[in-house]
Amino acid sequence: MGKKESIGIGLMGLGVVGSGVAQTLREKSIAIAQQVGCPLEIKGILVRDPSKKRAIDIPHSLMTTDPLRILNDPDVDIVIEVIGGETEAFRFIKGAIAKGKHVVTANKEVISKHSSELFELAGKHRVDIRYEASVGGGIPLIAPFKRDLLANNILAIHAIINGTTNYILTRMAKDGLDFDTALKQAQKLGYAEPDPANDIEGVDAAYKLAILATLAFRTEIHPEDIHYEGISRLTARDFRYAREFGYAIKLLAIAKKEKRSIQVRVHPAFVPEDLLLANVDGVFNAIQVEGDLVGRVIFYGRGAGSSPTASAIAADVIQLAQNIRLGLRPKPHMKLLKTKRLTPMSQIRTRYYMRLTVVDSPGVLAKISKILGDHAISIASVIQKETDEKTGTAEIVIMTHPAQESALQKALQKTSRLKVVKEIGNFIRVED
Ligand code: NAP
Numbered sequence: 297m298g299k300k301e302s303i304g305i306g307l308m309g310l311g312v313v314g315s316g317v318a319q320t321l322r323e324k325s326i327a328i329a330q331q332v333g334c335p336l337e338i339k340g341i342l343v344r345d346p347s348k349k350r351a352i353d354i355p356h357s358l359m360t361t362d363p364l365r366i367l368n369d370p371d372v373d374i375v376i377e378v379i380g381g382e383t384e385a386f387r388f389i390k391g392a393i394a395k396g397k398h399v400v401t402a403n404k405e406v407i408s409k410h411s412s413e414l415f416e417l418a419g420k421h422r423v424d425i426r427y428e429a430s431v432g433g434g435i436p437l438i439a440p441f442k443r444d445l446l447a448n449n450i451l452a453i454h455a456i457i458n459g460t461t462n463y464i465l466t467r468m469a470k471d472g473l474d475f476d477t478a479l480k481q482a483q484k485l486g487y488a489e490p491d492p493a494n495d496i497e498g499v500d501a502a503y504k505l506a507i508l509a510t511l512a513f514r515t516e517i518h519p520e521d522i523h524y525e526g527i528s529r530l531t532a533r534d535f536r537y538a539r540e541f542g543y544a545i546k547l548l549a550i551a552k553k554e555k556r557s558i559q560v561r562v563h564p565a566f567v568p569e570d571l572l573l574a575n576v577d578g579v580f581n582a583i584q585v586e587g588d589l590v591g592r593v594i595f596y597g598r599g600a601g602s603s604p605t606a607s608a609i610a611a612d613v614i615q616l617a618q619n620i621r622l623g624l625r626p627k628p629h630m631k632l633l634k635t636k637r638l639t640p641m642s643q644i645r646t647r648y649y650m651r652l653t654v655v656d657s658p659g660v661l662a663k664i665s666k667i668l669g670d671h672a673i674s675i676a677s678v679i680q681k682e683t684d685e686k687t688g689t690a691e692i693v694i695m696t697h698p699a700q701e702s703a704l705q706k707a708l709q710k711t712s713r714l715k716v717v718k719e720i721g722n723f724i725r726v727e728d
Pocket residue numbers: 308309310311312313314342343344345346348361378379380381384402403404429430433486487488489490599600601602605
């Protein structure tokens with residue numbers, strides 16, 4: 297069979313990411329054709345509402361609301377899925393693979409939940425599925441894990457992998473913006489998921505961590521394996537105290553290989569101000585990886601937004617198109633262990649920040665210290681703040697030495713039952 301004269305693209309989705317992809321393929325068409333050896337041609341674009349005003353001028357004739365127009369088109373070689381969500385995207389991706397089409401997707405939900413089924417199906421139909429844009433927007437991550445870090449035993453990942461929450465935390469900490477205003481800005485800039493609760497509650501970061509941890513530990517890690525918490529319980533007071541203690545607050549995604557198990561968690565954390573991760577601001581993401589050979593490497597860049605995400609998708613498309621042109625078969629996907637041992641959240645050890653509102657009277661601190669002591673939690677420092685003369689309450693902020701999570705949770709429960717404790721304002725883990 298002769299070489300193809302052009303590579304057909306079916307684009308599913310023309311929102312923030314889809315528009316960026318369509319624009320990139322159009323504006324860089326000559327350079328891309330030179331790299332591939334023939335032009336790429338968009339054959340159809342799936343949308344929900346063709347009459348909607350778009351960020352990019354697209355011939356109306358290319359748009360369709362019928363996925364079969366793309367899936368059944370024999371001239372479509374590569375399907376780009378950027379509609380998001382789980383059910384339909386999963387169905388369309390499977391449909392594309394079953395029709396012998398290669399797939400490029402930015403969908404972390406589908407990949408983190410269904411990659412083994414998709415890779416098996418792709419192997420059966422001898423097509424490839426690429427997902428560089430699913431984690432870290434424009435930051436190269438999937439390819440380095442699949443190739444450049446292969447000789448390493450990966451020991452740990454500490455990452456900021458959600459642009460929306462990092463944008464919100466930065467604007468709250470640095471500009472004193474309130475949560476809702478910062479979220480609205482992140483949505484306007486195209487960073488947030490259609491349902492921003494996925495960003496805010498740590499779900500999106502958990503999907504991404506599942507993808508990275510799977511590659512890093514060559515073990516199937518699913519979103520349900522990951523303990524996740526979001527940023528909604530953080531207040532301006534927490535940011536102020538964090539600064540006083542010399543920390544930034546970040547939504548961290550952490551994966552660690554321990555002696556016999558794997559630890560995977562997503563939650564807000566105090567990060568020492570002098571660490572690089574503490575200084576990753578706005579939509580930027582950073583993924584710090586520790587390997588036994590390479591030591592520490594850090595991947596840094598824009599984690600969301602139209603152009604950075606289009607950069608990752610277009611690269612996947614170009615590589616697939618090159619392979620199609622050269623008649624190369626897809627490489628088999630990484631062999632993964634299915635059995636795994638996960639460290640229960642109750643067994644992790646970190647330091648903790650605790651903020652409590654208490655009755656401003658003698659002996660209160662002694663009562664709290666006793667409960668902490670009874671649970672083998674030792675206090676590193678305490679500050680008393682904000683005496684409110686009207687209510688007769690004060691705010692106490694405690695930093696602990698490393699302690700076990702289960703002990704801290706029990707101690708918090710007991711402390712909350714003390715008559716002198718009016719409220720447990722917050723507790724945040726400290727990642728030194
Ligand atoms: P978006 O702006 O909401 O765009 C979604 C697009 O898909 C819209 O064009 C929509 O059509 C179309 N669509 C949705 N459901 C459809 C359906 N059932 N049938 C036909 N068309 C459908 O979303 P996005 O921000 O581009 O995100 C897309 C994907 O990329 C998601 O998986 C997201 O997690 C991922 N991602 C996003 C970013 C980012 O910065 N935004 C970065 C990395 C990865 P209409 O326009 O007609 O409504």
